[in-house]
Amino acid sequence: MAQLTMIQAISNAMDLELGRDEKVLLFGEDVGQSGGVFRATDGLQKKYGVERVFDTPLAESGIAGLATGLSIQGFRPIAEIQFFGFVFEAMDEIAGQAARMRYRSGGRYSCPIVYRAPFGGGVKTPELHADSLEGVLAQMPGIKVVVPSNPYDAKGLLISAIRDDDPVFFLEHMKLYRSFRQEVPEEAYTVPLGQAKVVREGKDVTIISYGAMVHTAEKAAEEWAKTRGISAEVIDLRTIRPIDIETIVASVKKTHRAVVLQEAQRTAGIAAEVVAQINEQAIFYLEAPVLRIAPPDTIYPFAMIEDEWLPTPKRVMSALEKVMSL
């Protein structure tokens, strides 16, 4: 067991899978010689050669299209989109092509692709680098969307994603890349896609979140327990498409109250979907409406005021205040 950062865990997962299955390929802008703009692919080209780990021309649609073409021939591409904000350039190839491939060919072809992209706020990146666009992807049928919140999950989820026979979008929160270390086994292991995890047990209210916001939720729960003696359960979705509603419902049946916390803007996001599913399956267990905690529906205000814009533990606590008072 080693203490790894999330980016080391991600790098390690790719290393193991490249070593295990020669059909796995890794490509994207600057991933080869330079080892990626965040060093996620450092040393992998040297180890596996330029035919398996390679730099691409600067074109996201090209990268995603290349992955589609390679995958229907049996390869398992890991295609890096350098920053998630650039995904619009590749949207047709991802959502309009790869995600539909199994359907269009009646199962004759499929696209076992993993798209990886860094994203997420709080690191003061330039425009269109930090945007949380996962809701846009999650609405596309035929693709799974994964957002790990820690090194252990990142490795296990990425290995699951690479082995999955359908396209998976794997989102890596930049703030979590090097913010803390965790015990990560050296061997390959999987964390199943589509399974949420209760990361903090509680009995009074459930906070549902994913990605970096899981840590914000935990901080708020901690504070809440100390100052108010109220115990909040925290659920890390881990996969946001599909959503593990069973784990959520089990928790809500116990706590009778819930809030959903996301870093993406409020409207039509993952939180809205969670609220809808709780409504469908557990409304009679609720003592209060399920609230969303999210930034306002504005353009991501890159750099200058992003810290005020992103949900803070304080804002989580005021939402908890509301649901507890009902």
Added chain:
Amino acid sequence: MSAIAPTKPTTYLQVLDAEGNVVNPSLMPNLTDEQLRSLMHKMVFTRIWDQRAIKLTRQGRLGFYAPVGGQEASMIGSEAATEKEDFLFPSYRDVPQSVWHGWPLYQAFLYSRGHQHGGQFPQDVHVIMPQIIIGAQIVQTAGTALAFKLRKEKRVAFTYIGDGGTSQGDFYEGINFAGAYQAPAVFVVQNNQFAISVPVALQTAAETLANKAVAAGIPGVQVDGMDVLAVYGAMKQAVDRARAGEGPSLIETMTFRYGPHTMSGDDPTRYRSKELEEEWQKKDPLVRFRNFLQSKNLWSKEDEDLVIEEAKAAVNDALAKADAYQKMTIPGLIDSMFKTLPADLIAQRTEFDS
């Protein structure tokens, strides 16, 4: 003999050699002494400002910054050939062109910090906020150029992209649209040899990036991008052609960025050799043009020192002005989303009103 043959080689334009000698007098642009001095003034100013900006970024006093050292001739020579009414679509490294086209320096600093006011260009400044998405500015340039044509305005839309950017689909779409409509556009490809870490040889099999103009049916030339006179001359012709209704052109400037891709953690030693860097340092645009001007008694050490002081003072003033500018607020951000704020945003705003 194969019927499949490569595209014919591209024209390569150079006026000054690396020492500053005139090697192609026929290509010498028609510039007054004052105009020549002004080009040098802007290049020296930009070099000093760039060095200061790099330092300020390291100190955390600026936010996002993409160094420009080495590309001064390419940037300044091309912008200088345009008119104030011409519309510029910069990408994130093209801050110097934007400033010389009228963007107040303090606003460029606010942009770097991610302040919304950075992008609020004054009414008489025809520039849009630098583009992050590689290639998006190329299709937009075609659109604005078509607007000028439809309105019968004698204006030109001009834009910049890097060598890597020519791989984007949007790049081809933009030059092709502009060609199809014979719109008054000029596309400058600043070939600084690397797209972050990826060298041009890995980017494309095209012999030159200027050759990419062939597919769109528009003229394309390659220019010594370390030679401000060659760049100015090519750009002037392209701008004049566009203004005269003769359609768009593409100019590839052969240049080099001395620094990292941006100040956000890029390390050029991972993908560039020291020898290559030294080779390009020898082609420095300032050295070359300074020699040329001095041979004509148009530039002295005193001139240079004055510009250096001026640039330092201008950076300090701009920084002070940026520091003093009112901070952004979340309610202000929400208000800026629509002309008339919809009910849902009005509701969301209350959470931040205090």
